[in-house]
Structure formats: C-alpha cells, structure tokens
C-alpha cells in the first residue's frame with residue numbers, strides 16, 4: 367500500500383458521494399506524490415443506497431483514466447477490494463491500483479432499513495443490527511452469559527477513547543461506563559453505542575506491485591497475506607450467527623503469513639457492531655471461545671493495552687465506512703504517522719472483516735517491511 | 737419495506753398458498769431428504785430436481801431472538817417493542833418470525849413453539865409462532 371487518504375467524517379451536506387470519493391482520490395495522489403497517469407487499475411465500492419454513485423466507469427471518466435482494469439464491488443468491500451486489487455497485481459494485469467469509496471448516506475438520510483433477510487421483512491426484521499443482535503443473543507445464551515450482557519460495553523468505550531485522539535472521527539466526546547449503561551437499546555441485546563455510526567466521507571487507498579512500491583513513496587506498507595472463507599448456506603450452517611467460518615480464514619491467514627495472534631501490534635476489526643469484535647477475538651484465537659467478554663476488560667484492547675483494537679475509533683466512533691477507514695489507519699500506524707494514538711514500534715497489524723450478513727469473511731496482515 | 741406479495745415468486749408461491757390454507761409446507765428432496773429453506777429451484781444439498789411439497793409439523797424451538805425498540809420503517813412504529821426470532825423447526829430449517837402470545841421478556845432460547853397463521857391481507861398469511869401448549 368503506497369497511499370491512503372480519508373476525508374473528514376460526519377456530515378457533508380453540500381457534497382455527493384462522487385465529491386467525497388473524488389476528494390479522497392485527489393488526497394491520496396497528493397499525499398503520495400503519485401501521478402494520476404501512473405494509476406493503471408481502478409476499483410470502487412458503489413454506494414449502498416441504490417443511487418449508483420461511485421460506479422467505476424463514471425468515476426473513471428470524472429478523473430480521466432483509461433486504466434488497464436476497472437471494476438467495483440458492492441457493500442462493505444474494503445478488504446475484499448484489497449483482495450481484488452492484489453489479484454490484479456499478482457497476475458500482472460495492473461501495477462498501481464487505486465481503490466476508492468465515497469458516500470453521503472448520513473446527510474441523504476439513507477435509513478438502512480433493508481431487511482436483514484428478505485423473508486424477514488414482513489416480521490419487522492430490518493436493518494443489519496437485526497442479524498447482529500440475533501448473533502449476540504445466541505452467543506450470550508450459548509455461553510450462559512445473559513447476565514453479563516453489558517460487559518461488551520468495553521468495546522464501545524475503548525473505541526471512543528481512541529476516537530478522542532482522532533481529529534476526523536465523528537464522535538469524540540468521552541463515554542464512561544455510566545454513560546454506556548444508561549444508553550438506550552435499539553435492538554435488544556444491542557444498545558445504540560454497540561452499533562456503527564452512519565457517516566458521510568471518502569477514502570482512497572492505492573496498492574502497488576511490491577517491486578515498485580518503494581519507488582512510488584517513502585514508506586510503503588506491505589500486504590503479507592489474505593485469508594477468505596464464505597458461508598453462503600447461511601442459517602443452514604450450524605451456529606452461522608457466531609461466524610464459525612472465521613476459523614478457516616484464521617487458519618489460512620496465519621499459515622500463509624507465519625504470523626500468529628500473539629505477534630500483532632494492533633488489530634483492526636470491521637465493527638458494524640460491537641459483537642463483531644467479540645466473535646473475531648474468539649474465532650481467530652486471541653482468546654478461548656466464550657471468554658472474550660472477560661478478555662476485553664480493564665483496558666486490554668485500548669491503546670497501551672495488550673492488543674489495541676481499532677485505534678482510530680472504529681465504526682462505533684469514527685464512522686461507518688464499511689472497513690475503508692481501517693485500511694487508512696493501518697497505513698498511518700505502520701508508518702508511525704498516527705500522532706497521539708500511535709502504537710509504539712508498530713510493525714505488524716491484522717484486519718478482520720465480515721461482509722454481507724456475515725456470510726463473507728476475510729483477513730489481511732500488513733507489515734511495515736516487505 | 738418488502739410486502740409479502742413481493743416475496744411471492746415462482747419458487748415461493750406454493751409456500752404462501754399453503755399458509756393461506758393454514759398449512760406450513762416446504763419443498764423436500766426425495767433423493768436426500770433435505771428440506772429447502774430458503775426455497776429454490778432445486779435441492780441445495782444434492783442438486784436433485786426431485787422436490788416434493790411436504791407438510792411440516794409447525795413445531796420447533798426458539799433458536800435466538802431480539803427485541804426492537806426502534807422502528808426502522810414507519811409501519812412498525814406502533815408495534816414497538818416487538819420481537820423477531822429465529823425458530824428452528826423440528827424438521828431442521830431455521831426461519832425468521834415473531835413469537836406471539838407471550839411477553840418479550842419471557843421468551844427463552846429453546847422454548848417450544850407452534851405455528852400460528854396470521855392473515856395480513858386478502859392474499860397473504862404470515863407464519864408466526866406461539867408457545868406450544870402441548871409441550
């Protein structure tokens with residue numbers, strides 16, 4: 367990765383998703399000094415509102431590109447777009463791939479009321495928080511932890527502390543345990559603070575062939591490997607709600623990179639909701655099954671703790687850019703450019719994502735050396 | 737919001753027709769015994785075309801459940817707080833529904849439930865579940 371740029375998160379009432387994607391694209395070029403015409407691959411994530419914004423042909427026209435390859439993915443694609451770009455580069459189709467996402471879903475009041483499952487809509491099973499809530503309820507039942515529901519507040523609180531150190535984050539006011547416990551339930555057992563914040567913003571990151579990366583920018587970061595496992599049979603799979611297919615992704619990524627959970631300086635979890643962090647910690651082997659609610663207490667996942675998680679504030683506090691902002695933060699941290707929230711001697715980080723309604727899983731490992 | 741009529745298609749029409757007659761039916765594979773849910777054009781387990789619409793007991797258990805305190809669509813505003821549950825049918829499929837006839841805070845995982853057929857318009861009946869009095 368040779369560039370990564372994020373716009374301010376929050377409300378951009380005068381801007382379209384195209385504007386925000388463009389701002390990020392230009393920002394990434396400026397930041398890295400890479401010339402527009404060096405880009406020979408263009409991948410976008412289209413917006414979730416069905417407006418067709420960030421469709422790659424039109425975006426390519428806007429920025430005057432005739433790349434060798436272009437394409438797009440839809441919905442929560444950041445890591446998956448990385449995997450797409452890595453394939454284009456590894457196969458020799460492209461050398462320098464710009465990955466771009468922009469959205470104005472906060473000011474356009476996109477309500478995300480799409481059903482979690484089409485068959486569920488008439489029953490009021492709406493919004494992705496529905497699936498997340500069912501997953502957390504099943505988890506609490508399975509491990510007999512219903513009385514400990516609120517322990518998951520450690521995720522939102524840790525990430526808020528991180529966001530307070532992040533100037534582009536949407537929510538930067540302090541959150542105490544008292545605040546957390548007083549917060550309203552949106553979809554029990556999830557409180558508002560356990561669910562991501564819809565935001566307007568843009569992100570662009572640029573991936574290049576590792577052979578030429580050091581010629582393009584001073585401090586590239588290096589993708590060490592990719593793991594993937596999908597579970598398209600969804601609820602037909604036993605305990606699909608607990609995302610057990612992450613275990614296969616974990617085995618792949620750790621085998622391919624030779625890295626293990628104890629080696630990481632920070633962890634990035636695509637946190638559409640707090641339970642994603644719990645399930646990631648357990649399925650990737652950071653702690654045992656059923657142990658994460660205790661494991662995350664007492665600052666363990668905060669900056670300065672054993673495993674800082676989402677040092678930018680994640681989607682619960684920085685903004686819901688479906689994993690894209692996590693890519694930017696990994697770039698900053700591995701280059702030592704994270705300012706007040708810099709992880710000391712940060713050399714190795716991991717990104718873990720789920721996509722769709724938890725049927726896709728992916729993981730990436732990045733290092734500051736090839 | 738998707739109305740039931742938008743969910744009626746080539747593969748699911750018989751499911752909705754059966755509900756209207758207060759019966760729960762799903763396609764079952766004659767070759768491997770698999771029950772199809774979601775409903776599709778062939779057996780998702782063995783790819784056989786030998787599907788047979790077959791009645792189910794309508795009995796099952798609460799697998800997981802949530803309680804909405806926020807209405808993501810206006811038509812659910814006056815129903816708050818309402819539950820959504822995954823019911824694991826005794827035949828195997830897990831199905832999204834509501835549990836009715838019980839307070840939200842009395843629902844438990846593993847609770848035995850039975851089908852209830854709730855007409856919502858002249859052409860559609862929804863499958864809901866109530867505590868199984870015979871359990």
Ligand SMILES: [Zn+2]
Pocket residue numbers: 765766767768769770779780781782783784
């Ligand atoms: Zn079959």
